[in-house]
Amino acid sequence: MTDVPDPDPTPAEGPTDRAPADAEPSGGVEPAAPAPGAWVPPAEPDDAGVEAPELALHVWRGDPEGGEFTEYNLPTVEGEVVLDVIHRIQATVAPDLACRWNCKAGKCGSCSAEINGKPRLLCMTRMDTLPEGPVTIAPMRTFPIVRDLVTDVSFNYEVAKTIPPFQPPPEPEGGYRMQQIDVERGQEFRKCIECFMCQDVCHVIRDHEENKTRYSGPRFFIRFAELEMHPLDTNDRREFVRREGGLGMCNITKCCTEVCPEHIKITDNAIIPMKERVVDASYDPLGWLGRKILRRTKKTADEASGAPGQAETAPGTVAVVEDGASEGSGDTPTPEEDTAPR
Amino acid sequence: MAEYESHTYDVIVIGAGGAGLRAAIEAKARGLRTALVCKSLLGKAHTVMAEGGVAAAMGNVYPEDNWKVHFRDTMRGGKHLNNWRMAQLHAQEAPDRVHELESWGALFDRTKDGRITQRDFGGHRYARLAHVGDRTGLEMIRTLQQKAVAEDIDVFMECKVLRLLHDAEGRVSGAVGYWRPTGEFLVFGAKAVILATGSIGKSWQYSSNSWESTGDGHAMAIWAGADVIDMECVQFHPTGMVWPLSVRGILVTEGVRGDGGALRNSEGERFMFNYVAPMFRAETAETEDEADRWYEDHNNNRRTPDLLPRDEVARAINTEVKAGRGSPHGGVFLDIASRRSAEYIRRRLPSMYHQFMELAGVDITAEPMEVGPTCHYMMGGVRVDGDTEAATVPGLFAAGEVAGGMHGANRLGGNSLSDLLVFGRRAGIGAADFAEGRSGEPKVDPGEVDAAIAGSLEPFEGDGGENPYDVHKDLQDVMQSLVGIIRTGPELEEALTRLGELRARCDKISVTGGRVYNPGWNLATDLPSMLTVSTAVAQGALARTESRGGHTRSDFPTADPDLGKVNFVQHQVGARGPDAPIAIGPEAIPEMPAELRELLEDGK
Numbered sequence: 001m002t003d004v005p006d007p008d009p010t011p012a013e014g015p016t017d018r019a020p021a022d023a024e025p026s027g028g029v030e031p032a033a034p035a036p037g038a039w040v041p042p043a044e045p046d047d048a049g050v051e052a053p054e055l056a057l058h059v060w061r062g063d064p065e066g067g068e069f070t071e072y073n074l075p076t077v078e079g080e081v082v083l084d085v086i087h088r089i090q091a092t093v094a095p096d097l098a099c100r101w102n103c104k105a106g107k108c109g110s111c112s113a114e115i116n117g118k119p120r121l122l123c124m125t126r127m128d129t130l131p132e133g134p135v136t137i138a139p140m141r142t143f144p145i146v147r148d149l150v151t152d153v154s155f156n157y158e159v160a161k162t163i164p165p166f167q168p169p170p171e172p173e174g175g176y177r178m179q180q181i182d183v184e185r186g187q188e189f190r191k192c193i194e195c196f197m198c199q200d201v202c203h204v205i206r207d208h209e210e211n212k213t214r215y216s217g218p219r220f221f222i223r224f225a226e227l228e229m230h231p232l233d234t235n236d237r238r239e240f241v242r243r244e245g246g247l248g249m250c251n252i253t254k255c256c257t258e259v260c261p262e263h264i265k266i267t268d269n270a271i272i273p274m275k276e277r278v279v280d281a282s283y284d285p286l287g288w289l290g291r292k293i294l295r296r297t298k299k300t301a302d303e304a305s306g307a308p309g310q311a312e313t314a315p316g317t318v319a320v321v322e323d324g325a326s327e328g329s330g331d332t333p334t335p336e337e338d339t340a341p342r
Numbered sequence: 343m344a345e346y347e348s349h350t351y352d353v354i355v356i357g358a359g360g361a362g363l364r365a366a367i368e369a370k371a372r373g374l375r376t377a378l379v380c381k382s383l384l385g386k387a388h389t390v391m392a393e394g395g396v397a398a399a400m401g402n403v404y405p406e407d408n409w410k411v412h413f414r415d416t417m418r419g420g421k422h423l424n425n426w427r428m429a430q431l432h433a434q435e436a437p438d439r440v441h442e443l444e445s446w447g448a449l450f451d452r453t454k455d456g457r458i459t460q461r462d463f464g465g466h467r468y469a470r471l472a473h474v475g476d477r478t479g480l481e482m483i484r485t486l487q488q489k490a491v492a493e494d495i496d497v498f499m500e501c502k503v504l505r506l507l508h509d510a511e512g513r514v515s516g517a518v519g520y521w522r523p524t525g526e527f528l529v530f531g532a533k534a535v536i537l538a539t540g541s542i543g544k545s546w547q548y549s550s551n552s553w554e555s556t557g558d559g560h561a562m563a564i565w566a567g568a569d570v571i572d573m574e575c576v577q578f579h580p581t582g583m584v585w586p587l588s589v590r591g592i593l594v595t596e597g598v599r600g601d602g603g604a605l606r607n608s609e610g611e612r613f614m615f616n617y618v619a620p621m622f623r624a625e626t627a628e629t630e631d632e633a634d635r636w637y638e639d640h641n642n643n644r645r646t647p648d649l650l651p652r653d654e655v656a657r658a659i660n661t662e663v664k665a666g667r668g669s670p671h672g673g674v675f676l677d678i679a680s681r682r683s684a685e686y687i688r689r690r691l692p693s694m695y696h697q698f699m700e701l702a703g704v705d706i707t708a709e710p711m712e713v714g715p716t717c718h719y720m721m722g723g724v725r726v727d728g729d730t731e732a733a734t735v736p737g738l739f740a741a742g743e744v745a746g747g748m749h750g751a752n753r754l755g756g757n758s759l760s761d762l763l764v765f766g767r768r769a770g771i772g773a774a775d776f777a778e779g780r781s782g783e784p785k786v787d788p789g790e791v792d793a794a795i796a797g798s799l800e801p802f803e804g805d806g807g808e809n810p811y812d813v814h815k816d817l818q819d820v821m822q823s824l825v826g827i828i829r830t831g832p833e834l835e836e837a838l839t840r841l842g843e844l845r846a847r848c849d850k851i852s853v854t855g856g857r858v859y860n861p862g863w864n865l866a867t868d869l870p871s872m873l874t875v876s877t878a879v880a881q882g883a884l885a886r887t888e889s890r891g892g893h894t895r896s897d898f899p900t901a902d903p904d905l906g907k908v909n910f911v912q913h914q915v916g917a918r919g920p921d922a923p924i925a926i927g928p929e930a931i932p933e934m935p936a937e938l939r940e941l942l943e944d945g946k
Contacts, residue, residue: 063858079586081701091811095862096855100383103552105592106697107480108386124700146523147859157384157499165492166447175441177456183449187474190449190481194385230447 056134083122098148109195119197140200168232189226198256215246218256225270238281344795346527352777354532359387360762361742362538363486368770392479393595395471397756398436404468409433419465420750427728428748439763448485462600465651465754505794506566507786514737515784525857531784533777537740546717547822548591556868557875559744571909572722574882580655582716584673591716603678607667614647617658656715673714730772741769751891807852810866834884870920
């Protein structure tokens with residue numbers, strides 16, 4: 001259960017003249033915008049539930065050359081999400097505070113940022129769920145800064161262009177037939193709203209800019225998995241995922257799964273099954289056996305036998321999790337699976 | 343002279359929601375140089391927020407369904423103000439467009455025999471909406487986005503278009519805009535321009551629309567000399583969230599009612615039974631038992647009044663709240679918790695479950711939602727030819743929400759996603775045909791370019807002027823309070839006066855900071871669109887002295903048969919642009935052919 005709103009819904013009558021919001025840009029980064037008179041809540045007086053305490057937001061402001069956190073102090077408003085507070089700051093003291101957003105309903109994935117150090121959607125994070133004290137808002141670290149909270153996420157759009165497209169067989173008379181249970185596997189991945197927070201948190205690229213040229217990242221691992229598990233797709237991307245996508249560099253720390261606002265089980269349901277399929281496709285059994293013996297890697301139950309196209313069940317994947325972890329442990333990419341530089 | 347980069351294409355599409363993407367895919371398939379220009383990142387357009395489904399008479403659940411029934415439902419829903427040719431093409435072509443999406447990778451929910459399943463929605467006689475849970479729009483935009491990427495269409499993301507450009511002969515020949523991440527200007531020359539800019543909802547305080555819905559396409563078409571029609575026909579969706587205030591207006595899908603949810607007032611009464619208009623009486627259940635049986639068996643029971651067309655339901659909620667029978671936060675209750683299992687609700691309505699849980703702290707599997715009307719959809723828009731989507735200015739095309747006519751006075755749920763596909767494709771064909779028939783490279787009027795750029799930079803020139811956020815908030819107050827769901831003549835007159843004052847304030851806006859991703863400046867450049875469109879809506883609402891579909895006048899509470907035969911057409915004559923007046927007048931809707939008229943006459 002998440003927090004339940006105040007059981008007494010009757011708002012305080014008419015918040016009239018509030019004390020001005022003491023926005024004190026630390027270090028005087030921003031000249032205060034013309035906000036004549038006192039700050040007035042954007043809400044209708046009848047509905048607004050304004051409470052006495054002030055909130056403090058430390059927002060990173062800057063550009064590619066650098067920047068710093070600026071403190072904004074505003075009255076608390078019941079039920080607000082972080083994006084509401086950003087909008088109040090824009091409307092009053094900092095109209096040029098850059099922040100990307102669209103739907104404000106958790107459906108478009110535009111307003112990703114790092115709230116108290118953790119990637120989250122600004123529009124789906126209620127202020128009253130955050131710990132007491134100042135809230136820190138920073139842009140996603142993995143992508144270049146455009147300005148303030150806005151980053152250049154074009155890396156993701158470039159990766160998307162490289163993916164071999166969906167390729168169905170010719171449509172039979174009466175149309176394609178698929179069973180619900182079969183489409184549900186892909187549907188989980190197609191819930192992705194492309195907020196790119198999984199990319200942001202993925203340590204393969206978060207602190208290793210150089211890896212971006214040979215690593216697709218979790219968002220596109222689920223795209224590969226979705227296509228691979230699509231009942232109609234005929235394109236085989238397993239070699240591509242290994243060579244161009246850098247799937248082997250993922251060492252399944254599950255950070256991506258933890259931040260996914262759509263609760264997609266990125267690691268368990270996409271990355272690990274993809275690793276299995278890539279292994280099946282890329283290594284012939286004799287070579288695999290030889291490596292196994294020579295390197296004394298941990299034995300797994302079903303690595304060689306899992307037939308492509310069959311559903312991986314949870315028990316099957318658990319064994320491979322351990323194997324993948326042992327092969328890919330440590331911070332450096334696994335050279336064995338990343339043999340082909342692009 | 344302003345500095346700008348230049349690009350030349352055969353076809354540019356402004357807007358990358360469903361209609362824009364579908365149009366671009368079609369033009370590109372013709373081998374034409376095609377570009378998509380969009381105000382946000384690719385894949386973020388408002389189409390992602392569509393929830394319930396795409397209406398297409400595929401007959402997968404009810405084999406009795408066919409395009410004729412869909413056409414009839416659409417015309418009745420639109421209170422016969424529709425462009426009947428568009429309603430016909432839409433009903434006929436929607437099934438093919440949905441199947442086409444499947445061949446591009448979309449994964450719709452299935453029937454037991456493996457076909458695309460379909461759900462019930464308001465105003466549709468049969469279960470007709472192909473869907474993916476309650477995130478159908480996301481599935482559609484992602485499928486189209488991935489198709490567009492696979493077809494290597496050039497995309498200009500986060501690019502705001504300011505004005506359409508003409509050549510010496512008066513044909514639309516391009517557009518001028520700026521990159522939001524840099525603030526640098528760019529000019530497109532194009533043999534044909536397709537507007538697919540979506541809605542206008544950001545002029546209202548409570549809206550389900552995203553920030554992009556500022557009516558740029560509607561306004562640019564007017565400024566370019568094109569006709570717009572039915573601007574008074576704005577749809578208020580009956581079920582938006584009402585609490586907390588910060589999320590007021592966010593959409594609650596009609597799918598909740600399609601899957602069994604019922605509306606109740608504070609007395610627990612299913613009040614919709616009291617609001618069945620004569621037009622719908624014959625096919626609407628009279629008892630709760632019959633309504634509940636209808637979910638399982640449409641052939642032997644009549645539909646629940648909870649699924650009357652949106653305009654009917656929104657007005658009913660409005661009336662209940664005004665009569666003091668509303669919920670604590672000024673809405674009514676939408677109850678599915680007591681009617682369906684928690685597992686069913688979570689599976690069928692996962693987004694709604696999370697939306698209420700995370701934003702309102704309400705578990706919709708255990709307690710009712712509070713909902714109320716929210717500004718949702720613009721039926722009116724650019725007047726187009728039904729077959730080609732050509733506007734009344736050569737070289738200009740429009741598809742999707744920015745185009746007018748298809749939905750008449752009120753749109754049925756599910757008909758917008760199919761609209762995007764059917765008319766996106768047709769606009770792509772229409773624009774491609776036009777571009778191919780045009781010789782030589784397009785030439786734009788440099789005077790128009792310079793004027794547009796200079797105008798957009800004015801807010802940087804002074805300081806201490808109007809705050810764009812204040813002007814926007816005041817605009818929203820005007821539209822919400824004076825041009826809302828229930829309108830009157832005196833209030834509309836007052837709205838027009840106040841919109842004129844806001845127009846004057848708009849010219850005094852000043853912004854701080856630079857041009858790089860500056861939301862204050864971006865808003866300042868969106869405000870002229872919002873003001874032009876708001877003026878057109880208020881003018882249309884004043885002219886239409888009747889109540890019809892999404893347009894309700896308390897001083898003219900019934901439909902006027904004579905006004906049901908005309909569109910109110912608006913355009914700028916002589917002087918054009920944000921400061922020029924917009925002329926308005928009625929024009930007769932073309933006569934419907936007998937074979938279509940027959941489909942409407944029979945009560946089935």
